[in-house]
Amino acid sequence: MNTDHDPAVITAVLMAAEGAINRSLELDPASARDLTDLSGTVLAVECWAPALEIFAIVEADGQLHLTSYSEQPCSVRVRGGLSDFLTLATAEDPAVTLINSDLEIIGNSAPLIALQTIVAKMQPDWEAPLVEVLGDVAGHQLANLLRQIFRWGQTSSQSLRRQLSEFILEEGRLSPPAAELEYFYQEIDTLVLKVDRLESRLKRLAHRVDNQIQ
Amino acid sequence: MTDKTNAESGETTHFGFETVNKNQKESLVRGVFDSVASRYDVMNDLMSAGIHRLWKRFTIELSAVRPGQTVLDIAGGTGDLAAKFSHLVGDDGQVLLADINDSMLKVGRDRLLDSGAVGNLHMVQCDAQMLPFPDASIDCITIAFGLRNVTDKDMALRSMERILKPGGRLLVLEFSKPVNPVLEKIYDTYSFRILPMMGQLIANDADSYRYLAESIRKHPDQETLLGMMEDAGLVNCEYHNMTGGIVAVHRGIKA
DSSP, rough: OOOSSHHHHHHHHHHHHHHHHHHHTTTTTTHHHHTTTTTTTTEEETTTTEEEEEEEEOTTTOOOOOOOOOOOOOSEEEEEHHHHHHHHTTTHHHHHHHSSSSOOEEEEEOOOHHHHHHHHHHOOOOOOHHHHOOOOOHHHHHHHHHHHHHHHHHHHHHHHHHHHHHHHIIIISSSSHHHHHHHHHHHHHHHHHHHHHHHHHHHHHHHHHHHHHH | OOOHHHHHHHHHEEETTTTEEEHHHHHHHHHHHHHHGGGGGHHHHHTTTTHHHHHHHHHHHHHHHHOOOOEEEEOOOOOOOHHHHHHHHHTSEEEEESSSOHHHHHHHHHHHHHHHHOEEEEEEOOTTTTOOTTTTTTEEEEEOGGGGGSSHHHHHHHHHHEEEEEEEEEEEEEEEEOOOOOHHHHHHHHIIIIHHHHHHHHHHHHHHHHHHHHHHHSOHHHHHHHHHHHHHTEEEEEEEEGGTTEEOOOOOOOO
């Protein structure tokens, strides 16, 4: 139970997000179909900082229901900090991110990965639910602001990733480039094969010498 | 206690900031809701800037109603909670929409029929103090923005506790006391100056909306209502303040 926050505020955020996701699903039949396969899944997200617990429930009709309180048994519960969740939400490969992150997973991780993949693929329409709640003028302004923040976040994240990669490879020489590493691995593979062949040859020679002595 | 004995004994209660005879309150409250019934939802949206939908949604979440259960929505008015419960309990469950006021019930019935919420919904015109249902027959009771209009709140809470099944829950969503003094000042100005003005403009009825504001101030605060629910026999009682305590949802379980 979220005791540190006003339930009305959390409910407003969840309602807007739920509305946006379900509207996107209506315009994306493939994702809607994928989500229907997960019907009955209850995902609990427990964030430590800020302390917040939310539940994502996949309804029988393929709609996603977001709530701050649920007594339904959870299919999977994920615990962690906000940065871990943000990393997972924007990850290109959620399975790898889940393994490498500090997130604690209790239950079956398969529906979590499937859900993240579906949601990450979607392009939510933030404006419609905001306009519905706040009216045309305020809703449109807030939607514009959210779009700009979202776009800035995506661009910054991509730019940061690219610049970090360049620094590690080129400036800092902290890690070899992928092609160099690949060539190094091929050399090792060739060496391993040569050693194996040499070992077999030595064994054969040893066997022949033993036979001649006898 | 009958109306006659109330009148004879001269027992009084409050109707907004006025003190009236106990047997008068019911008809006075009926007058208010008869007057506002047709524009009740529009006014709710205007008065709360749409936030009442968030308060109600969180209340429904706390109810944790499951398919097949029986839910009673007291003072259900125009049926917005009942419509959601109808979906949650499914075909095997049932929702009882109760209100003492015939006008509100008719508006609610028409709205629910128009929205297609039929089959598992039943309308009951009854008094929250004397609920006409068998003992231990209901899984969940909700009363949203209705308890403050009930003449004898303790009697109503006892009546609700009686008809709840063991483990069943009561949820009371009601205006309460803001926790921040600055917010309380702003809220007071809004309630006593702007709200009656809006009532006059939208529903052509400033008095009814003045009563609504006054009745909120006379309603028990969070801790008092919590104690009343415990006195009625409910256990594990708790409350959640919403929008700075302007509204609180109380929850109690039948032992």
